Amino acid sequence: MSALHTLGVSELRARLAAGEMSPVDAVASTLDAIAARDAGVGAYLEVFADDAMARARALADSGDCRKLPLGGVPIAIKDNICVAGKRTTCASRILRDYVSPYTATAAERLQAAGAIVLGKTNLDEFAMGSSTENSALGTTRNPWDPARAPGGSSGGSAAAVAAEMAAAALGSDTGGSIRQPASFCGVVGMKPTYGRVSRYGLVAFASSLDQIGPIARSVADVALVLEAMCGHDPRDATSLSAPVDRWSERLEAGLEGMTVGVPAAFLADMDATVRAAFDAALARAREGGARIREVTLPHAAYAVAAYYIIANAEASANLARYDGVKYGHRAVVDTLYDMYTRTRDQGFGAEVKRRILLGTYVLSAGYYDAYYRQAQKVRSLIIRDFEAVFAACDLLMMPTAPTPPFRLGEKIDDPILMYLSDVYTIPVNLAGLPGISLPVGLTDGRLPVGVQLVGRALDEERVLRGAAGLERACGFHERAIG
């Protein structure tokens, strides 16, 4: 029964539904892969081997496995998404021993659909970062080159999927945290429309931007996982009640007849290796039936600046609750003031502290108008830019990141350089739109390059369909890690 862990969600489901294999074999094979490889990758913070096997056996015994849409599919969950009875650390010292008493809606829906949770994956502390190097609990390496970063913040989830240590994984995307690591690890990752997936149980970084999404090895697999967890949740006031379709069954038509916009002026600064892969992908898209059209996003250049004001402002409040009073790390000191300051000083890493300080500053009396209010205006202008593009286009195509995977340590001491890694993904979060990253090729040095497709709000269908078409045209998903 070797190599079952290499199967994607669709193939696993086909075999499981046909009764050709048991979920026990699928889980056992994947756990073996984790045991063999994860010491070198560091994707997982915790693996629930016994729970996963027990769940697989229960599914096999009940017979539900064959009927459930994700019955028997082994998945990994980013460790900022709560699972009852398990630690949710956010890769932070402050929550290192925190056990959640409840399960996030997205994880609950996947479990109800039959998915089996293998474990929790590494991330940048509180999802703040683009390389997973801000984790306080371990290093994750890019499965394509262990000297390189897997991207971030969902680096553990992307690496687990790339290294075939899970069929699919959940990530969260605030400014590119699903798409950029998917691009770096040569897998597919999607951030749905803001509000599509409930945020209940996702530990908040920036509430108006955070969105849970799937990472898998094919567009079809991403679609299967996504459609199992979308839909209104009464526990999240910002979740949308729009109907959820079976997108996985509507991928055939591909890019045929679609108009795809390319914001050429905005993309001027990408790395040459990325440009080569992007241009090749554009050519493939054209061959696949897409009409390519040059468009402009006049205010996108201000997106990174606006993002780091809005996201940090929200983060400064969202992370205020970690104070040592109720749960998590508590410094042992004599006064309340010292408990607050020492707990937070000991518990948070440097990047988290930097963002809390910046966020506190931009909301302070006398600065609010100059920073926060101004950033919200920029956000409105960016939303309008996209509306103008989508009046004439079905999809927008951009590189996911301006560079291929960089070396561990290469950018960690230069936050601005690190922030610019998300220059193409951040505008999509600010506008709340659905975006997907899929691998389209390799650099000369055999590093994956991802391309991003963005669609209208709630138009997951076209995004997934176009991505499936581009995937077929580029043929990347056939290539294994060399």
Add this chain to the structure above:
Amino acid sequence: MSARSDRYEPVIGLEVHAQLSTRSKMFCGCSAAYGGEPNTQVCPVCVGLPGALPVANARAVEFAVRMGVATHCAIADESVFARKNYFYPDCPKNYQISQYDTPLCHGGHLALAGGRRVGITRIHLEEDAGKLLHAEGAHSLVDMNRSGVPLIEIVSEPDIRSVEEASEYLQKLRSLVRYLGICDGNMEEGSLRCDVNISVREKGSADLGVKTEVKNLNSFKQVEQALAYEFERQAGIAEAGGAVAQDTLLWNAERGVAEVMRSKEEAHDYRYFPEPDLLVLRVDESLRARVASGMPELPDAKEARFVAQYKLPAYDAGVLTATREVADYFEAAAEAAGEAKAASNWVMGEVLRELNERKIEIAAFEVAPAALGELIRIQVAGKINSSTAKEVLRKMIATGKTAPGIVAEKGLEQISDDDAIERAATEVLDAHPGEVSKYLGGKEKVMAFFVGQLMKATRGKANPKLATDTFKRLLEARRG
């Protein structure tokens, strides 16, 4: 206030927090009931666990809109929840979800008895904090049962000009929230809380002085004491040519003084910003219609109606409409009695005295309004006299029996039979010839003695008016 009040006047504004009496909390499904065992009415949302999200309680929104309509406020089509950031152990998220620059209600007023209006700046929705329990030793405990209980904050304009007006405003506000059924108005349990802002200025001046805010006022009396204290203190400073510091003060009820909690320099920067976990709060036509159709008759309107409909003095109408329950009781009793002023006297007198003495609400009073009405009807018809009637009411309270039943059972019916009274009166006069002579000699006060003797003989059952008339007739006949 002292002689200083000849020269200075206070300028007062109140910030009142009212706990809404919804079943569940503002942003989660936990019970909002008061007094449970610590930390038994909590969930991930109201304890601020990682990943938990708030969802606004529609009933609380409706309650707040009721208050806005009742105080003539404009109700915003769209208002915005905001995070108010501050660290304190009873605040689980270290921010409170409140409303800031776009409150639900604004620009209303409340009329005082003299017709003067106190402006309502705004009414907004927010969540309550938990409670700290300072245990023995070096640690404190926190109870999150109250965390997330819905509150409205009602902010007045600085339109109040005396301690008495402040007290009246607060009484009226409490009466209003009770009428609306949105808050029990209990200051001691903290379901109604009041912070006061006060400055002083020379009478006739239009300028506003530097104000102080006084917190921790847990009763009407403390509000009055704190305002009187601050007026004297600030007027004293003004008189001496000094400057009042813009401080936040805490009222120390034990010592009867206001102590500085923080100075202006130490004031918090709450860093308000729109709550991204909640959508803009929309008040649509259906909610407006529901509130309008469910709006009860409010105290001022009821008071005016009582004067017009029942021909009651304004004083009576004011007392009877102070709470909706007493007003309803009066109306039911008046209808059963067929005599409104008599019912008013009974409710304001015997009934309210009984409630005050026993410290109970009218809902717990044993005598139903219809039963009281029946008692009043018997008395007004002259079947029993008023002191017997009070005696009957006490028996009704004790036994739950009806007035006619008690009157019949105890043989208390008033003797209104002319012959019987005349017989008894003749016996009294025959037995007291000396007093008869005094009366006939011009000492008419002796009449009270005769009536008293007759009451004694009839065990209080004689109709006193009939008895007096009979004595007059018999005595005139004896004048020869």
